[in-house]
Amino acid sequence: MAKRDSFASGLGVLAAMAGSAVGLGNLWRFPYLVGTNGGAAFIIIYLAFVFLLALPIMYSEFIIGRRSQANVFSAYKVLAPGTKWCTVGLIYVLASLFIISFYCVVGGWTINYFWKAITFQFSVADTSVLGSMFNNTVTSSVEPLVYMLIFLGATALIVMAGIKDGIERYTKIMMPVLFIIVVVVAIRSMTLPGAGAGLEFLFKPDFSKVTGNTLLNALGQAFFSLSIGCGTIMTYGSYVNKKENIAGLSAETAITDTTFAIIAGLAIMPAVFAFGISPAEGPGLVFVTLPYIFAQLPFGAFLAILFFFMLFIAAITSSISQLEVIVSYLKEEFNMSRKLAIFLSLAVIVIFGVLCSLSQGTLADVKIFGLNFFDFFDQTSANIFLPLGGFFAVIFVGWKMKKPDVVDEFTSGGTRKLNKFFVNFSYYSIKYLAPIVVAVVLISGLI
Numbered sequence: 001m002a003k004r005d006s007f008a009s010g011l012g013v014l015a016a017m018a019g020s021a022v023g024l025g026n027l028w029r030f031p032y033l034v035g036t037n038g039g040a041a042f043i044i045i046y047l048a049f050v051f052l053l054a055l056p057i058m059y060s061e062f063i064i065g066r067r068s069q070a071n072v073f074s075a076y077k078v079l080a081p082g083t084k085w086c087t088v089g090l091i092y093v094l095a096s097l098f099i100i101s102f103y104c105v106v107g108g109w110t111i112n113y114f115w116k117a118i119t120f121q122f123s124v125a126d127t128s129v130l131g132s133m134f135n136n137t138v139t140s141s142v143e144p145l146v147y148m149l150i151f152l153g154a155t156a157l158i159v160m161a162g163i164k165d166g167i168e169r170y171t172k173i174m175m176p177v178l179f180i181i182v183v184v185v186a187i188r189s190m191t192l193p194g195a196g197a198g199l200e201f202l203f204k205p206d207f208s209k210v211t212g213n214t215l216l217n218a219l220g221q222a223f224f225s226l227s228i229g230c231g232t233i234m235t236y237g238s239y240v241n242k243k244e245n246i247a248g249l250s251a252e253t254a255i256t257d258t259t260f261a262i263i264a265g266l267a268i269m270p271a272v273f274a275f276g277i278s279p280a281e282g283p284g285l286v287f288v289t290l291p292y293i294f295a296q297l298p299f300g301a302f303l304a305i306l307f308f309f310m311l312f313i314a315a316i317t318s319s320i321s322q323l324e325v326i327v328s329y330l331k332e333e334f335n336m337s338r339k340l341a342i343f344l345s346l347a348v349i350v351i352f353g354v355l356c357s358l359s360q361g362t363l364a365d366v367k368i369f370g371l372n373f374f375d376f377f378d379q380t381s382a383n384i385f386l387p388l389g390g391f392f393a394v395i396f397v398g399w400k401m402k403k404p405d406v407v408d409e410f411t412s413g414g415t416r417k418l419n420k421f422f423v424n425f426s427y428y429s430i431k432y433l434a435p436i437v438v439a440v441v442l443i444s445g446l447i
């Protein structure tokens with residue numbers, strides 16, 4: 001068998017992991033969920049889940065991936081031969097498929113908005129004009145499909161180039177640029193007159209509005225934003241060499257992702273309140289609010305171009321990780337070339353993506369369990385598949401693998417001299433803490 005591709009450097013792994021984590025989840029999904037779920041209380045619950053679950057689940061995915069050096073399906077076959085555990089791998093493949101199917105639609109919107117920015121279409125500072133611009137953009141039946149295809153094509157090209165020359169090379173440059181631009185937008189937003197109400201919304205919790213559904217949304221968002229529960233980290237982990245520090249890479253990824261989410265909140269909410277837009281606007285929030293800010297700022301046109309370019313970059317460094325889960329599975333399980341695996345994946349993704357896109361307009365009335373296609377793919381993946389996938393990963397590492405093996409992998413074959421207490425603490429969070437939290441929230445949320 002040909003040698004498996006791998007990452008060349010630790011920095012490259014971090015850029016790829018953080019690139020996967022930071023994406024539309026932080027800049028588009030997080031702000032609008034904060035807006036529709038009541039603000040600060042949602043953020044606090046979200047942060048609690050990140051704090052309790054991010055590390056145990058990331059460690060587990062990493063341990064399974066790196067130890068097996070295989071795709072999500074074979075990983076379980078390698079580590080638990082002759083058992084049914086490998087079916088869990090299929091949950092990851094399905095979850096990734098569901099996610100990329102609506103993600104590519106929003107990815108297409110980002111390219112569309114980038115185009116609008118370079119052609120100076122945001123010069124009218126009027127929320128109703130910008131609101132209907134968003135509406136027209138997403139509900140029309142052909143245009144969004146074209147942009148979706150461009151987004152998928154770009155994703156496929158990077159995944160085609162492989163790990164070192166594709167994923168690693170691009171994310172390493174893109175991530176830092178992205179960070180700088182979001183910070184600039186956040187500073188501008190927080191210094192707008194009237195921004196204070198937005199900050200209050202972000203930081204002053206009202207727990208009276210919290211329901212089981214709020215909890216489930218916060219849980220789903222934590223998984224979604226950190227890219228955990230669908231085998232992304234397992235897959236990337238399988239390309240990581242035996243020396244890299246699992247604990248460090250996981251912590252750095254979680255911190256980067258959370259910082260981005262908070263800064264995205266700071267970039268959007270103060271402006272939302274300053275301009276009198278409803279925080280519960282929904283999926284259009286970023287696409288309506290920010291052009292409005294840009295229209296009113298000196299150099300706004302320039303900032304708009306940078307921002308939507310950045311949003312596109314953030315999205316693509318995530319979509320490549322979703323596609324890689326599916327592609328590595330097809331490629332290794334069915335012995336196909338990378339090209340064929342990508343082609344087959346895309347064939348299915350395009351069909352699902354078209355349904356998701358059309359569900360914003362033409363197919364708005366077609367419902368599965370009361371949800372249109374877009375919301376169905378979004379909510380089943382984030383709120384059900386990802387928590388389930390994460391649950392099985394921690395159960396596997398905590399209960400199926402032997403503790404010495406887990407510790408061996410966690411400490412990179414003993415080469416990392418980690419504090420004993422820290423190692424045990426991590427192990428028991430995998431074994432008890434994470435599965436209990438996920439199970440309780442999942443069950444209570446679904447009821």
Ligand code: PHE
Pocket residue numbers: 020021022023024025026099223224225226227228230232318319321322
């Ligand atoms: N974490 C990505 C984001 O925030 C989305 C994602 C989910 C990527 C699951 C990979 C896997 O946009």
